[in-house]
Amino acid sequence: MEYEAVIGLEVHVQLNTRSKMFTRVGTGFGQPPNTLTDPVVLGLPGALPVMNRDAIEKSIKVGLLLGCKIAEVCKWDRKNYFYPDMPKNYQISQFDQPICEGGEVEIEMPGENPAKMGTHRMVELTRVHLEEDVGKLTHYEHDSLVDYNRAGSPLLEIVSEPDMHNPEEVFAYLTSLRNSLVAAGISACDMEKGQLRCDANISVRPKGETTLGTKVEIKNLNTISGVRNGVEYEIRRQVRAMEEGTEIIQETRRWNPEQKYTTPMRTKEMAHDYRYFPDPDLMPVKIDEAWIDRVAKELPEKPFDKQRRYQEEMNLPYSITSSLCGDHLLCAYFEEATALAKSPTKMANWVVNDLLRELSQANKMDEFSEESNEAMTPLSCPVSPQSLAELINLIEDGKLTNNVAKELFPEMFTSGKTVVDLIKEKGLDQKSDDGEIQVICADAIANDSDAAEKFRGGKEGAINALKGAVMKATRGQANPKVVDETLRRLLS
Amino acid sequence: MSQDSPIFKTATELSADLTAGKISSVELTQAMIERVEKVDEKVHAFLHLDQEDALAQAKASDERRSKGECLSPLDGIPVGLKDVISVKDQPLTAASKILENYRSPYDATVTVKLKQAGAVIAGRLNLDEFAMGSSTENSAYGPTRNPWDLERVPGGSSGGSSAAVAAREVPLSLGSDTGGSIRQPASLCGVVGMKPTYGMVSRYGLAAFASSLDQIGPFSTTVEDAALLLETISGHDPLDSTSFPKEIPSYSGELKKPAQPGVIGLPKEFFGPGMDDEVRARVEQTIEHYRSLGYQTKEVSLPSTDLSIPVYYVIATAEASSNLARYDGIRYTSRSNRAQNAIDVYAKSRGEGFGSEVKRRCLLGAYGLSSGYYDAYYLRAQKARTLIRQDFERVFKEVDAVLTPTAPTPAFKFGEKSEDPISMYLSDIFTISTNLAGLPGISVPCGFTRSGLPVGMQLIGQAFEESSLLNIAHAYDRDHLHGRQAPNL
Known part of the structure; x- marks a missing residue:
């Protein structure tokens, strides 16, 4: 039986704002650990978030670029779960009213050969929402260290529809999305710096079937080749499971780039109840036509x-x-x-x-x-x-x-x-001074009368020997066109 | 102690004395420290008092004054803060064991404003843990006692702030009010306590209990002093997205202008059964006084009042469950030394660090937000909250302020309600709807029971009409000054 994979991507993009999503402290990569922090980033008692307008504006820009519908009101929700990379143990995000809905990303599939344009199509988007990034954990044998420099950076999550079917399309999608985002100046999208991160939702079904198979989420696809390899591996794993008749369970799996396979992280039953609710510390923000129009003017x-x-x-x-x-x-x-x-x-x-x-x-x-x-x-x-x-x-x-x-x-x-x-x-000024060239050409003819005779006798190729002599004499600085004309004139 | 002692004076009087050179800020602060040393063993309003720091601030104030650089009427006057308001380099425990070793690395906006006004920020005042409670019995560091009767609670959650002013340990203090946590203890301790309109005073630096309800507000012995402190701490703050951009008038200045007696609404739902007879009698005398001053009174109805307690306990606990998630044993909070793994760090640190009321409310709140229950609890509560707000909007088309008792009873005894959360929750029945509607409310002392316990009345005003509310409160207070009576300690 032939199988078809159905793939949707969740792409996280760090916006290149100067300050963090909800506070004035700066953003950056490669600073000493825990230096880009303040009471808000660290979630100290009493600290409150204040929205970064530039992040909203950049999100609107992305939305317009991808043809999304921009929300009239930008509203914030808290996503509650405990994890040490998150200082408040809730993430400020957008739950039921994302800043952008719909939209599409144009992709190009590889052509028959590199010199030929491949086929283009649109990959549908579900939504784009804005949230704050979390910190970075580094695990050691006995303990883990956390760096909150990244925590609170504005992060855009771009969610596609399950609209892709193979690793090549996924690669094309990521490449195209990244090119657009970089062109719009909203992020450098450097995957090595974690500025662009990707999770994939993958299911497999017999070809021709219209209902979706059991969805598996793959995390830790942190390089372009990782995305490609991880998706490829997971499709193969699921196809094999279907062929063998083993059940595919709804779960989250982690891609291990070194060993090149996915391993289970958590099952559906272990999924968090995020207890979303509107963040009472933040007021909803109106996005009016005038604002959208102004951003539209800056679109690349x-x-x-x-x-x-x-x-x-x-x-x-x-x-x-x-x-x-x-x-x-x-x-x-x-x-x-x-x-x-x-x-x-x-x-x-x-x-x-x-x-x-x-x-x-x-x-x-x-x-x-x-x-x-x-x-x-x-x-x-x-x-x-x-x-x-x-x-x-x-x-x-x-x-x-x-x-x-x-x-x-x-x-x-x-x-x-x-x-x-x-x-x-x-001293390389090209010799195109007619007088000088004429002298050198005449010299060449005089020095190689054999070639001159042959040319005159109708052997077109003989002129090349004369040209070579002229070029040698001028150390390559003579204009070939002028040399050609002069030789022909002198030889006629 | 002589009644001439500075500790028995109002902030307004002290300000005049400082200006006249009758006293220095160092002398005043020293007198305050001595008073704390004398009475706080009994009252336990203070969790911490950095004497050296307070005296240094007082000295700086005196130096400013001697150079003619006095910053404000509050320059040199001690103000105590509830131990949920951040002061740089000072402890902030929220009366919880989990914050036992935490010192704030930054100032709350109200702290900045007090410092800019030259006030002497003196002391961390006791409360119910994370402001959850109505008696200060939930403090991890022991309860505060009511200065009028040490067998009784001072109210809560800002019981330390109200008791400190009542016991004349500080002339002024700040508390926070989520469902009555300023007004109820003010009432039980016989002092003035005010919750401003939501958005008037920045919450930046206030350890959050319920973000959509919390407001910082003043305690004082007179309405005049409350106006002075309120105008100092109010105003738009770019660090608090919920703070409202509005010009702040000089409330204390406005009080000096003659005010036209207006219309006072008496909501019938607040005068039903369940109220202590003596409280009822004192409040009725207050109403009579307003009538004698030319105010009209009018019975009004706030039909959604009975929704306020359930609505409050869904919304406040939901927000609290999320707000308190940051106290996890990972960064600055105490970590359980029995923790074996990451989950343990959370579970055991929180299990050991939080008291039972805090745990109860976090569990309640998390439940109300969980998948499958959100619509039935949180969402419905928000809708009911709108009804409560609309009740007030309707009533304020007819009246200038609403008058109610502040609490159904005078101060109760320790342990009387602590075993029964519902009866404890009901002690906030008259104050909670004000928070849900975001309105300003003030509790003004209106006399004493026969056994000598203070009684307070509450005036509720329209949003951002603090000036009018203070004027109405002042009209009664200046004629009685019950808050100026000091307990015998």
Whole structure:
């Protein structure tokens, strides 16, 4: 029998607000333990929450980006359960009135080959709600340590419908969602820093069946590959259970990334009764049309829309747009540079090949350096869009050969010098001065009369020997087009 | 002790004496400390008094005054705080064993305001554990005794705050009121106690019992002093989302303006059977006095009154079950040394750290919120709460204030009600609906029983109309000043 998996995802995204969800203390990653705390974060007696408007605004932005219906009133509930990572032993969350409902995420499945666009479809969303993050526990042999730096950070939970069927779709969904959120500037979505975390609800049923099978929730899917592998494993486990006729029980399982399997955490019977009720410390907040309109004005172009625009308006091939559009900063760089460059296609090629290569190298080097600065981005790299446009325009104008440009670029990247500066510094001004070229070409013809005769005799290829001699004499700095024209003129 | 002693003066009088240079804040604070040393063994209103700190504050006040930099009429005047209000570096136990070793690392907003006014913050006052109770018998550190009769309770939960003022250990104190916890002990101790409108006074730094009902308010011997303290602690606070943005007038200044006698409503549901005869007689005399001053009185009806106790015990306990979850033995609360694992840390620390009333209310509250019961209890209680509020809204279309007894009986004896939670809960029957409706209420002493126990009457006003409520209360109080009578200790 053939089986079909049904998968829904719960994605938690940390919003990049400056302060926490309900207090003024700052957010951050990698600070010394328990330094980003205050009476509110620690749940001291008497501390009270005050809502962070920026977090609401960023949630509205996400809602608009994903086509959700934005709630008229943002209301808060307490989710009660005891766990040491939660200072108050309740989490301020949204129960029956999430800030956003509905919505969808456009995904692209892999095409037949990497050069071809795959099929697109929408994955339906159930809801998006806002809550406060919890602290981080580290378990040791005899005790556990807790760090509340993360506690109270604004956390957006994006819940999809059970609308995916295989690990590839899950991967495509996460990639697309992450690209949109990063483009909207609401989170860096760095999974390693826990800024994006994912739980999956998975069930399996015989293909063709319409009712859902028993749902199992998988936790601890904390890397993109973890999500893919965890989902894949769990589907296989459930299919095997069905084939063997063993019962699948409704439970929560934990993905073990090292051993690559899921293990039971708790069953349905052990599920908490969260005793949700409206938080009496917080007033509901009205979200009016004016507020939504203002946020709507700041919405970025969706990554897939951008990709389609690049393909249609600039005629860029899919292989290039797919590299560009996964990174909104690269797109921003590209757009700024292209506005100044004479050839969008050439610019796109340079951005996705040369610029990306140098960037990834620079960031790789950075990992080994002592200062763990923020990763270098296209816009913060030493080659400005203006500088790259200048280089491309020199090539287009025939004043610089592609080969020389390729040699110079890494140096531009490390030194931050412009191409014009480097050309001057190295005496590389391309020879297109007709007089000088004519002399060198004449020399070449004189030195290789054999080749000259052959060419005149109709052997087109013979001109290459002459060209080679000219290039050698000019150390590659002659404009090939000019050399070609001059040789042909002299030989005619 | 001479009746001229500063401890028998009101805050208003002391303020004048300080201004006139008749006394210094250090002398006043010293007199207060001596009084505490003399009488608190009997009364046990104080859980903690940092004498050195109080005297240092007094000295700073005197220095300000000598430089002409007096901060407010309260500059240099001692104020005691219920031990649920945070003061930086001072203990905060909430009268619970679970917070035995906790010191607050920050100031409550009311503490900040008192400090800005120059008040001498002096002492942590006893209460029923986590403000749950009506007699102060639920304190883990022993009960407070009523200064008028040491065999009797001072009321609660702010029994330490009311007894400290009644025993003249401090001229002013702050308490918190969730269902009557300021007004009922004020009544039983013969002092003035006021619960402001919900949202008037910031709750930031007040260890929460029931967030939608809690309000901090003043205790004093006169209405005039209550006005002075209230205007100091009121006002919008960006740290409390439920605090209301409203300009605070000078309540004490408003009292000096002549007020037109208005209409006082007498809710028939509050004058039914179950009330002590002497309480009834004193309250009726009070009503007569208002009539003599030109006030009209009018019988009104608050038909949903009988819902208030059940509604209160569903809502308050639900909120408490969640609010008190943070006291878990993990971070700053006492941890059971019998705990073997994480669940044990919670269960045993809370089991050992909480008293039985707190446990009872946490269990009740958790039950009312649990899946399958939420709609029947919590949700219905919220709907009934709306009815109670609407009752008052209707009545306030006809009257300026509502007058009732504060408590059905004068102070009762220790143990008299502690075995029977329901009868204890009923001692708040006249005060609870005010909290559910979010309205301001004040208890003013209105005389004594034949055996010498104080009786209080309650005036309930419209939301954010503290000025009008204080004026009406003052009209009676200035003519009687029952609160100025001190017990013999």
